[in-house]
Each structure stands twice: as C-alpha cells, then as structure tokens.
Amino acid sequence: MTSLRMTTHSRTRRWFLYVLIGAFALAAFGGAYQAVAESFDRERSHAPGRLVDIGGRRLHLLCVGSGSPTVVLESGLGEAAGYWAWVLASVGRDTRVCAYDRAGRGWSDGPKGAQDGVAVAADLHSLLERGQIGGPVVLVGHSSGAQYVRIFAGRYPRQVAGMVLLDGQPAEAFERLPDFPAFYQVFRPVSAVLPSLARLGVGRLVFSADFDDLPPQAREMQRFNYSSTRFYRSLRDELPRSPSRSPRQNPFRPSAMSLLSW
Secondary structure, three states: OHHHHHHHHHHHHHHHHHHHHHHHHHHHHHHHHHHHHHHHHHHHOOOOOEEEEOOOOEEEEEEEOOOOOOEEEEOOOOOOHHHHHHHHHHHOOOOOEEEEOOOOOOOOOOOOOOOOHHHHHHHHHHHHHHOOOOOOEEEEEEOOHHHHHHHHHHHOHHHEEEEEEEOOOOOOHHHHOOOHHHHHHHHHHHHHHHHHHHHOOHHHHHHOOOOOOOOHHHHHHHHHHHHOHHHHHHHHHHHHHOHHHOHHHOOOOOOOOEEEEO
16 A cells, blocks of 8 residues: 555656646747747837837837827727727828827837826827927827826826817726726736736737737737737736826816817
C-alpha cells in the first residue's frame, strides 16, 4: 500500500511538473510572438491621420470632409479613432469631422502622468489648437466619452458650439446606473491582468479576425490598437481615473450652447 501511494504521488508530481514546464514554454512563446509582431506592426502600420505635437507628445488626429462647424468625436472607454469609421464617412459628407486617439492608444504617445478627465480635456484643447482646428466646434461624446466632452465644455466654453451625447454615461454613474457598481467591481480586477495577458499575445489572437463590420482601413486601425500591449495598459489606467469615479472633475453646467442627448 505504501509503495502504491508513493508511486501515485510520484506520478502526480511528474504530471504537475510537465504542466508547469508546458505553461512556461507557452508563455515564453507567446511573449516572443507578441514582441516580434508588435515591432512589425509599428514598422508596417502608419498613422492614417496626422501626428500633432502638443508639447513634447504627439496625438493622432484623423479628419475628413470640409466645412464648419467642425465636429470632434470623443471615444468611449478604451476606444480609439478607428471605431468612428462609419460616422466619419457619413458626417464628412456635410462638414469637417475629426476623431483622435487619446494618449496611450492607437498612434498617440502615452500621457505624462495620471490621465483623468481634466487631463483628457487639456490634451484635446492642445490638440485642437496645435492641429489648427478652428472653433467653436461641435463635440460628440459616446458612452464615457460624454463625460470628457462635458468637462471640456466646462473648462473651454468659448470653443464649444454644441454637444451631442451618444448613449452618454452620466457623471453620477455609480448612483444613477444600478448595474454600474457591479460592472466596476468585476471589470476593475480584470483590467489589471489584461496588460500581462496582452504581453503573451492573447489580445492579438482574440482580435486578429475581428472588426469585420468596419471598412478596411478602420478594421486595420482597430486591430492595430487592440493587438498592442500599450492599449491594455491605457485601458487599465483609464478606468479608476474616469470622471464617473470623481464627478467633481466635471464643472459643466448647461448654457446657451446646444446640447443633444440620446
């Protein structure tokens, strides 16, 4: 009996060692794959818009169409310019419309420090000024992007002709959206491990064949963004500093400007 027990324990340890070695080998392969593929992406994929220097950092700005007022699109949580493709094409037939990558995602450089709603508004203000986008502009904010444009309007009211909030997240999301606290409690720890998974190539594998509902250029923009490790770091860092975590970031009060929300 003792001999049988020792044999069983020996086999269990051996199988555990095999699994551990296999996991390490898979992680090493995934890490090497991601490093090489990300380097290749940076060499092969060029920003479809302009890289505008905002003072030691560059933000990616993509504009189409002509006319005024210029419409500026502000993305929701974790998103970048690529997912606005159909809106850019549609609105661009009537006036100039611009989307951009917030700091740390897409082709934009990373932020200098903590990137809360006030910092996002300051970046956008510098981007419009340095990118020679004359105002006042119409701001369009989707989901959590609605809070970024409200903060911008509160800090730079003379630059804003109107706002459109698409499925806009309220500033008091924790109080006004019953499911939001539960979502935050689940997604916050999940977002913390996403950069580590991305370094192993998981994001690249998951999204390599996604975004087929977008035009070809936008599809490649989204795949470039979602395949990069820096995107998941940016997403992890954005969530705890979002305006919904600190409604006091938002000084906006409705005024004579036009405000549409749906």
